């Protein structure tokens with residue numbers, strides 16, 4: 001084990017983009033100079049031991065294509081289980097990793113997620129696909145979202161006697177569960193070497209727009225767009241994390257609070273927050289009858305051939321941005337940004353997985369409503385046939401006021417997330433104090 005060894009955690013790895021990310025991590029790491037001096041350990045989570053072992057088999061098979069022998073092995077896998085709608089399950093995984101020999105975490109890809117949709121509005125699907133395939137497949141308006149989905153109670157046997165607040169299921173699976181996991185794993189990110197600080201990579205979506213986040217309904221419980229709401233939350237959290245106005249909340253969040261007996265680690269770096277999205281891929285996140293699924297796939301191919309840079313179709317192509325961010329150094333990320341936008345003093349970008357008509361994969365800076373390309377108001381330049389390439393119809397460049405209000409919303413979001421975190425932590429600590437030593441893989445606190 002050397003400081004050149006890398007450790008990357010990927011959530012929701014048994015299917016779709018999570019599996020694609022793990023496969024792509026293998027390929028890109030082995031093709032990089034980093035593989036000459038170190039190893040990569042991919043810690044991947046699924047929701048059951050069976051899914052974990054099936055995923056391990058799939059990853060070993062993928063690795064075997066590279067033909068490495070046992071003696072020159074460069075990639076290792078570590079299956080773990082977590083249910084992101086259960087805070088106790090997240091706590092158990094955090095304690096397990098924290099108490100293990102894992103020296104640090106270089107990156108986490110916050111990939112797992114659910115849609116919370118019941119189906120499609122068929123007339124609207126057909127109409128929008130026939131009249132504008134690129135926009136319809138990239139910014140669909142026809143998904144039917146379920147309203148008010150909540151998680152199971154967090155504590156057994158009605159521990160808080162009917163007083164336990166509800167947690168939105170889509171909110172918890174996509175955002176809050178990950179938010180808590182990252183916080184509880186914070187000592188591992190902080191133990192990353194300074195040249196490779198711990199990277200927290202939110203997997204958001206090209207679809208998320210300003211109207212999707214409603215601050216009066218922070219968990220998206222009253223919204224039929226709870227999914228898009230959580231994805232906008234990811235944008236707000238990642239893109240505003242380095243703003244002076246969010247510093248108080250971000251400092252509290254990045255200060256470790258979970259004390260676990262076990263290996264102590266040095267504090268070597270401050271974690272960094274990054275925003276990624278996979279473009280559009282056909283996965284099981286939306287449940288469709290197989291023939292409909294095939295039409296959906298064809299629709300995304302058509303969008304790609306008609307010029308959409310986001311029509312990735314496969315999870316492997318969709319995994320490009322998260323994989324690149326997980327392995328890139330801070331200098332690589334800055335260089336890519338300078339290459340795309342010129343050397344500006346702007347803030348972070350939302351990095352998307354993009355594809356050309358022939359299926360060549362590349363990383364592309366994505367326009368974010370209210371933030372623009374990097375929070376400087378820099379104009380969107382990619383034009384194609386009189387329209388904007390890879391941008392939602394009707395989008396405009398973010399003005400100074402737009403960016404100010406985006407940051408102000410980021411401040412409120414960070415504040416609300418921190419309030420929710422401390423509120424639930426207090427409940428969990430009370431519960432754990434009374435149930436010390438019981439299951440969930442807990443180890444005693446020092």
Ligand SMILES: NC(=O)c1ccc[n+]([C@@H]2O[C@H](COP(=O)([O-])OP(=O)(O)OC[C@H]3O[C@@H](n4cnc5c(N)ncnc54)[C@H](OP(=O)(O)O)[C@@H]3O)[C@@H](O)[C@H]2O)c1
Nearest residue numbers: 012015016017083084111112113173205280281283284285
């Ligand atoms: N597909 C796209 O075009 C697209 C576009 C934009 C963003 N994304 C994002 O990409 C991510 C992956 O989605 P996908 O398309 O690859 O979908 P997917 O194939 O359905 O994969 C979702 C993964 O998340 C896991 N998961 C779901 N709920 C969980 C929970 N409560 N706790 C722990 N794990 C949970 C699933 O596990 P199980 O198998 O056990 O359910 C599965 O491994 C999501 O965050 C999604 O929002 C996808």
